[in-house]
Amino acid sequence: MKKQHVLIAIALFAASLNLRPAINSIAPLLDSIRTDLGMSGAVASLLTSIPVLCMGLFSPLAVKAGGKWGIEKVMGVSLLIIAVGTAIRVFTNSVFYLLVTALIAGIGIALIGPLLAGFIKKYFPKQVPSMIAVYTVALTLGATFSSAFSTPLQNSFDSWQLSLASWAIVAIVAAVLWWSFVRPNDTSLNAAAGTTNVKLPWGNSKAWILMLSFAFMAMLFYSFTAWLPQIIQGMGYSKSYAVMSLTLFVVIQIPVSLLMPLLLKRFPSRRLWLVASAFLELVGLLLLILNVEPAVAASFIGIGAGGLFPLNLLLPIDVTTSAQEAASWSAMVQSAGYVIGAAGPILLGRIHDATGSFASAIVGMMVIVLLMIIVQFAVTATKRKAMNAVLQSR
Numbered sequence: 001m002k003k004q005h006v007l008i009a010i011a012l013f014a015a016s017l018n019l020r021p022a023i024n025s026i027a028p029l030l031d032s033i034r035t036d037l038g039m040s041g042a043v044a045s046l047l048t049s050i051p052v053l054c055m056g057l058f059s060p061l062a063v064k065a066g067g068k069w070g071i072e073k074v075m076g077v078s079l080l081i082i083a084v085g086t087a088i089r090v091f092t093n094s095v096f097y098l099l100v101t102a103l104i105a106g107i108g109i110a111l112i113g114p115l116l117a118g119f120i121k122k123y124f125p126k127q128v129p130s131m132i133a134v135y136t137v138a139l140t141l142g143a144t145f146s147s148a149f150s151t152p153l154q155n156s157f158d159s160w161q162l163s164l165a166s167w168a169i170v171a172i173v174a175a176v177l178w179w180s181f182v183r184p185n186d187t188s189l190n191a192a193a194g195t196t197n198v199k200l201p202w203g204n205s206k207a208w209i210l211m212l213s214f215a216f217m218a219m220l221f222y223s224f225t226a227w228l229p230q231i232i233q234g235m236g237y238s239k240s241y242a243v244m245s246l247t248l249f250v251v252i253q254i255p256v257s258l259l260m261p262l263l264l265k266r267f268p269s270r271r272l273w274l275v276a277s278a279f280l281e282l283v284g285l286l287l288l289i290l291n292v293e294p295a296v297a298a299s300f301i302g303i304g305a306g307g308l309f310p311l312n313l314l315l316p317i318d319v320t321t322s323a324q325e326a327a328s329w330s331a332m333v334q335s336a337g338y339v340i341g342a343a344g345p346i347l348l349g350r351i352h353d354a355t356g357s358f359a360s361a362i363v364g365m366m367v368i369v370l371l372m373i374i375v376q377f378a379v380t381a382t383k384r385k386a387m388n389a390v391l392q393s394r
Contacts, residue, residue, distance in 0.1 A: 211332065236292060
């Protein structure tokens, strides 16, 4: 890999670190936030759902902006937006204000997400699975660090506001690296962006099936991210154990993401790994229902999530031939997918408020996993041979 591509990969890694801290830093501090601000379960769930909803609503805008100003420049500006949305949380003194910060950070995250597929396909066309792994590992590390260190930071600062705002430092560093290594103002890069005249494939049935697969994955993932600590505490475990289980759920996705390119090279079938990952999530949910050690359940769920996310990111890239196409398909899949996915945490919050228990919600998530498996068979049915042929040629 050339030096320039190494620097670009470093910038991509740093940028990807910032796609989860604004979301994952909330869950460990949720009890303190709810107590100080008097938030109900349903309203608290919006702190996770709003950024996810932004990822859905602003994905088409991201692709249009990338076509007009260049993928690189839009991604660089997005990092600055994330930094602002996170930093101003230090001034939080009301529920409305905190929700506004979630909206700002969510817009920044949303503008990066769909452009990553086109960015990777443009700069690393022969290393797509490996660079998806780099992106996924960085994203997971960001989620891990924010889940693991938000509570210690709160204890150190004696303020959950300062704890939440401290993650802006990571975004600022990433922005400096991005504008230094990727050089978004380089007109030759922008001219080659290949995202002009982008049209999202709303009329393509394959794109809709891909969207459903992504939507079910997102609904489950963000439900776990928002409520797993509270589910475990509801089972009678301590807050520290619950946070540890959430961290385990996140960190175990890292080796899975690193292994996935190797597994795909050995066994290229997308269907095999999609269904296997979904089944592992189902096992983890069953263990929660049976009151088995929550850390074990969180591990199964984390392994499943660690496989589902990069696989769903790969699917639009597999069926497209250019950076422009990859960005447009990813935007369409993520747009509707994240909007549906945002309903997950809200639904769990309402069920908890209505029943005082997460048992019914866990059963509901098991049903979603089963529906997701059905969609996975459909999403791989018509293009499996073609996809395998493409993978074998790489």
